[in-house]
Amino acid sequence: MSVSVAVTGATGEMGRAVLDAAGDREEVSVAFAVNRDPDEDASVEGVPVEPAREFDRLLADRDPDVLVDFTGPASSQNYVAVATEAGVASVVGTTGFGDDGEQALRELAEYAPVLKAANFGRGVHALLSAVESAVADLPGYDAEVTETHHNRKRDAPSGTANAILETIEDAREASGPADGESGERVHGREGEAPREAGEIGVHARRAGTITGEHEVLLANNHEELRLTHRAEDRGVFAEGALDAAVWLAGREPGWYDFADVVEGGDDGATDREATDRGDDR
Template identity: 45%
Template sequence: MIRVGVLGAGGRMGQAIIAAIAAEPNMVLGGAVERAGHRSVGAKLGGGLTICSNPSALAHVCDVMVDFTSPDALEANLDAAWSTRTAIVIGTTGLAARHEAAAARAARDIAVLQTANTSIGVTVLCGLVEAAAARLADWDIEILDLHHRDKRDAPSGTALALGAAAARGRDTTLDAVRTALRDGVGAARAKGSIGFAAMRGGSAAGDHMVLFAGDGERIELVHRAESRDIFAHGAVAAAAWLAGKPPGRYSMADVVG
């Protein structure tokens, strides 16, 4: 039985992940954490469990932890996982260079699966985008994402992951070919560059479209999330796959592959 700990248990994703764990016959909820002062701290979860605010305590009783918190909390969560050699799935987005460095350091000693999106469909989409970008080397690429009004980072982590996949297909980096956001009158975009557009509103769970625009024709690759449950089930699948893995950095592509 795999014991899974949920970091960010008071949020929408945390609650969905807890429900997904309960539906898995080979998993059990080991515990749950939310930031100090959050209204859910102290809430009862059943089975004698209570949402606490100490990630280190959670790490001691789990085989793997799933982190859907905030960038500010990630380093402490990684430290907790590292101190007990507990595997961790990171689904938090909006990360800075220091967060990436912290994940790399932790991965020397523990299994770290980091992803911008735990959806199986989005993982497959990234592969399709990489392959298409390689074949359509001089086509312009525009990546659009739509999320609920409360999402704060833009473009979304998934949109950036799709851009990175397209850049890999062209044997370059996203930084090298990314075009600036457009507002007002500016210069024409460089041919073959990668641009982004972010929309926020309502309760949208997350839609992403990758537009390949050539001269006289277009290809559109689209993924629409109809429910947050797909992300929760993907996160649980990632946790099940990661438990017991040797130290290193992993991705959802490893899970799907």
């Protein structure tokens, strides 16, 4: 059975990639695509792009199964709120949310399924797993995270870099932080800036048309370990977002993660139960 998707930010780079990927998948159909103030008769991959102000009406008329959103935090929150009111599930790839914005999405997930991920690359999911294991196995090692993206990316560090940083912090907490470790994130270095024990260096680079690269460096004891993920095309993320949409269609209301999709979880029960309790995980 085909899963029908609505695509927002349709003329943006990720919106285009999603529509391109959807056209090659038999199990996915596009109900409609919208963008803020599109050109007259605009279309992407043969799909007409309609004005975002028509989003409410299009939801009612076309009845999609899932919203796929790669826009900005404010517009994304609005789209998901409207979709939730219509009983439509949402896959959110937008990054840059503050704590209040993400909490608002979690509250909407009480009424319709919401799956939010900083990165829809299956390789990134594997990277996070490897980082968790490596940090646990290398206590006391210095950690540096470097991410590189195209020169138009707005948020820094990237959502994926923040997910990596949280993984490092959680792994250290689980294994017990070493005495005297600060655990502080240090963004770049300038002037006299010696490393403090346990701090995590964070570096964001913006240049050219680079799709996305993330590297974790762990170093100590006269050795270093580098874990790197490099995305060569946005289609990687588009395919993952559509995998998530197919998986999410028909699910119960709740907060889901791309790990549920990759790991083949049946219901994402842990996250959904946390949402039902109102926990801010």
